[in-house]
Amino acid sequence: xxxxxxxxxxxxxxxxxxxxxxxxxxxxxxxxxxxxxxxxxxxxxxxxxxxxxxxxxxxxxxxxxxxxxxxxxxxxxxxxxxxxxxxxxxxxxxxxxxxxxxxxxxxxxxxxxxxxxxxxxxxxxxxxxxxxxxxxxxxxxxxxxxxxxxxxxxxxxxxxxxxxxxx
Numbered sequence: 001x002x003x004x005x006x007x008x009x010x011x012x013x014x015x016x017x018x019x020x021x022x023x024x025x026x027x028x029x030x031x032x033x034x035x036x037x038x039x040x041x042x043x044x045x046x047x048x049x050x051x052x053x054x055x056x057x058x059x060x061x062x063x064x065x066x067x068x069x070x071x072x073x074x075x076x077x078x079x080x081x082x083x084x085x086x087x088x089x090x091x092x093x094x095x096x097x098x099x100x101x102x103x104x105x106x107x108x109x110x111x112x113x114x115x116x117x118x119x120x121x122x123x124x125x126x127x128x129x130x131x132x133x134x135x136x137x138x139x140x141x142x143x144x145x146x147x148x149x150x151x152x153x154x155x156x157x158x159x160x161x162x163x164x165x166x167x
Contacts, residue, residue, distance in 0.1 A: 055121035
């Protein structure tokens with residue numbers, strides 16, 4: 001059963017990536033592509049059975065949603081206060097630092113809660129693989145982004161080379 005699940009997920013990944021390349025690169029499509037790739041990648045890296053996956057993803061998705069909300073909040077706050085930290089008064093700087101520490105503390109608590117909650121739905125050996133899978137996925141995603149950006153730059157350069165100069 002596990003082998004069939006792995007084969008199915010691999011085929012799903014291949015077909016979804018082929019299908020999504022044909023779509024426009026809107027932000028939502030990009031997010032959906034990354035999400036589907038992440039599901040397949042984590043399922044393979046953690047060797048999740050169908051039952052384990054059905055228990056794992058609701059817990060992980062809840063954690064990830066809270067993380068995204070925190071990052072968006074931090075980004076909005078940073079954009080709203082585009083000031084150089086060295087130009088802030090000591091009181092303002094302390095307030096911002098305390099907010100930053102509180103957010104990071106909350107993030108750490110959420111991560112610890114995730115691992116505790118996952119112990120209820122997965123064997124500990126698979127929970128221990130999660131940080132490695134997350135890091136590996138992040139590195140792979142960055143590599144794919146760099147390669148794609150490199151291909152885009154190469155195609156732009158070729159277009160410039162083949163264009164006729166204006167006289």
